[in-house]
Amino acid sequence: MANIISLDSLMAPVTPEAMREQLESSGCASSSCGSSDGPADMDPEVWAKVKDHPCYSEEAHHYFARMHVAVAPACNIQCNYCNRKYDCSNESRPGVVSEKLTPEQAMRKVVAVANAVPQFSVLGIAGPGDACYDWAKTKATFQEISARIPDVKLCLSTNGLALPDHVDEIMDMNIDHVTITINMVDPQIGVAIYPWIFYNHRRWFGLEASQILHERQMLGLEMLAERKILVKVNSVMIPGINDEHLIEVNRVVKAKGAFLHNIMPLISDPAHGTHFGLTGQRGPGAMELKELQDKLSGGANLMRHCRQCRADAVGMLGEDRGQEFNMDLLPEAVEYDPSKRTAYRAVVAEERGEHLAKKAEAAQTVAVSETDAKVLVAVATKGGGRINQHFGHATEFQVYEVSSAGISFSGHRKVEKYCEGGWGEDATLDSVIAALDGINIVLCAKIGDCPKDSLAAAGIVASHEYAYDWIEAGIAAWYAAAHPSAARLTA
Amino acid sequence: MAYKIVASQCTACGACEFECPNAAISTKKGTYVINASLCTECEGHYPAAQCAAVCPVADTCIPA
Numbered sequence: 001m002a003n004i005i006s007l008d009s010l011m012a013p014v015t016p017e018a019m020r021e022q023l024e025s026s027g028c029a030s031s032s033c034g035s036s037d038g039p040a041d042m043d044p045e046v047w048a049k050v051k052d053h054p055c056y057s058e059e060a061h062h063y064f065a066r067m068h069v070a071v072a073p074a075c076n077i078q079c080n081y082c083n084r085k086y087d088c089s090n091e092s093r094p095g096v097v098s099e100k101l102t103p104e105q106a107m108r109k110v111v112a113v114a115n116a117v118p119q120f121s122v123l124g125i126a127g128p129g130d131a132c133y134d135w136a137k138t139k140a141t142f143q144e145i146s147a148r149i150p151d152v153k154l155c156l157s158t159n160g161l162a163l164p165d166h167v168d169e170i171m172d173m174n175i176d177h178v179t180i181t182i183n184m185v186d187p188q189i190g191v192a193i194y195p196w197i198f199y200n201h202r203r204w205f206g207l208e209a210s211q212i213l214h215e216r217q218m219l220g221l222e223m224l225a226e227r228k229i230l231v232k233v234n235s236v237m238i239p240g241i242n243d244e245h246l247i248e249v250n251r252v253v254k255a256k257g258a259f260l261h262n263i264m265p266l267i268s269d270p271a272h273g274t275h276f277g278l279t280g281q282r283g284p285g286a287m288e289l290k291e292l293q294d295k296l297s298g299g300a301n302l303m304r305h306c307r308q309c310r311a312d313a314v315g316m317l318g319e320d321r322g323q324e325f326n327m328d329l330l331p332e333a334v335e336y337d338p339s340k341r342t343a344y345r346a347v348v349a350e351e352r353g354e355h356l357a358k359k360a361e362a363a364q365t366v367a368v369s370e371t372d373a374k375v376l377v378a379v380a381t382k383g384g385g386r387i388n389q390h391f392g393h394a395t396e397f398q399v400y401e402v403s404s405a406g407i408s409f410s411g412h413r414k415v416e417k418y419c420e421g422g423w424g425e426d427a428t429l430d431s432v433i434a435a436l437d438g439i440n441i442v443l444c445a446k447i448g449d450c451p452k453d454s455l456a457a458a459g460i461v462a463s464h465e466y467a468y469d470w471i472e473a474g475i476a477a478w479y480a481a482a483h484p485s486a487a488r489l490t491a
Numbered sequence: 492m493a494y495k496i497v498a499s500q501c502t503a504c505g506a507c508e509f510e511c512p513n514a515a516i517s518t519k520k521g522t523y524v525i526n527a528s529l530c531t532e533c534e535g536h537y538p539a540a541q542c543a544a545v546c547p548v549a550d551t552c553i554p555a
Contacts, residue, residue: 073502073503073504073505074504074505074506074509074545075504075506075547076506076545078547084502084504084547084548085502085548100503129504129506133506134505134506136509198506198544198545201510201537201538201539201541201544202537202538202539202544203539203544203545
């Protein structure tokens with residue numbers, strides 16, 4: 001993934017003009033987290049909390065970056081999708097980290113990132129164990145960092161078992177965002193997901209374990225909602241175990257005040273050594289996931305832009321720059337310098353205004369179409385909300401659904417990069433086409449004739465006609481051209 | 492009467508350290524060790540040895 005501001009360029013003074021240029025040409029690395037709703041239909045108090053949080057606002061994730069610090073390795077439950085040997089640098093999934101940090105080391109790392117990554121807005125603690133169970137380390141880290149960088153947003157992720165014990169402190173520390181992983185609201189279903197928990201000084205198994213976990217999760221969710229702390233619920237979709245049940249989970253968590261619901265596909269591979277991986281439990285396909293998400297769109301706002309990032313990820317949602325900030329690369333003492341973050345925020349404020357206006361225009365363009373065709377569009381983007389990546393350079397495509405009802409972010413598809421140093425491998429192209437299952441159109445900054453023909457043979461139209469346009473504007477223009485009634489009415 | 496930690500299996504998550512009622516567990520060269528002279532196998536505190544009950548890896552906190 002390209003970075004908005006490279007490390008090299010940080011050696012030189014960075015001007016707002018340079019940042020603007022970067023945003024327009026490449027920019028951020030992902031699109032559309034959480035709620036896609038703008039300020040129009042959102043409580044202003046809530047909007048103020050989410051507008052710069054890449055995981056809670058679809059719009060913010062075009063512009064802002066998060067970092068996780070892996071200070072909380074201890075966990076109090078065992079999940080069948082998790083293997084606690086979490087030390088592989090080549091894997092990207094929750095619970096995996098390369099180095100565990102002490103709170104003091106975490107503070108140094110956060111300051112280094114804040115100085116170097118102007119998009120940095122959110123600091124999260126997501127383990128690699130459980131942030132609420134390993135509370136002493138979580139708390140010490142947040143306290144150190146908010147003393148140094150007061151405007152950084154704090155968030156944490158938890159399985160919920162120890163959550164009710166710390167809600168008051170979460171409130172006192174101004175932690176605005178809490179994610180609870182809730183995979184079931186029926187302990188019978190939990191039995192297949194959680195072999196054991198550690199609670200109240202003993203290990204619990206089976207139904208008892210799931211019953212306790214469920215009660216603690218519901219209590220924690222209610223306590224947070226009462227205090228107006230925004231709660232995102234993560235659910236792992238496990239086909240045959242809780243896939244249908246997640247409709248009920250969605251209903252319950254929404255009723256209890258969850259702000260956002262994020263359904264994540266189970267990651268299951270024997271090589272990861274998880275129980276599910278070793279026993280052949282499969283994860284859902286992209287279209288299966290979408291089908292379930294579509295059934296839930298009337299529930300809590302759905303997050304569709306989750307990248308299931310590592311517990312030590314750094315950068316925009318679609319990228320991970322964690323390796324650039326390993327402890328052995330950092331100086332012993334670092335002073336926080338807010339200049340880059342401040343300059344970047346001013347630039348983003350302007351860009352966002354234009355982006356919102358273009359989005360509104362795009363919605364009008366598609367609204368006048370007389371067709372009721374629903375089309376899935378895959379976009380190659382390096383971020384900044386634009387169609388700005390070469391087809392062959394994409395490691396993921398952002399998927400939008402367009403119909404006369406509007407243009408909405410629907411998810412992303414990870415792919416292997418097709419183009420390596422000017423050459424495209426046919427085998428790789430086949431895997432890219434397989435990953436684009438169900439997609440009708442691909443919009444990118446550039447595509448060669450050969451891959452374009454192969455996509456056409458698979459029934460996928462590819463176009464670089466809308467290169468460097470805003471994503472929504474490009475989609476609307478394509479849709480209007482493909483459905484002439486829309487074009488005529490808006491001309 | 493004490494527990495020990497099988498260093499080769501320890502993930503160094505540290506849960507045992509803060510669950511131990513005797514403060515018998517500390518880090519040593521990137522892993523955790525139990526000071527046998529302080530360990531009571533949690534007798535008088537809890538029905539089960541806390542380190543073994545919380546440890547995520549089977550057979551890693553075991554009677555010495």
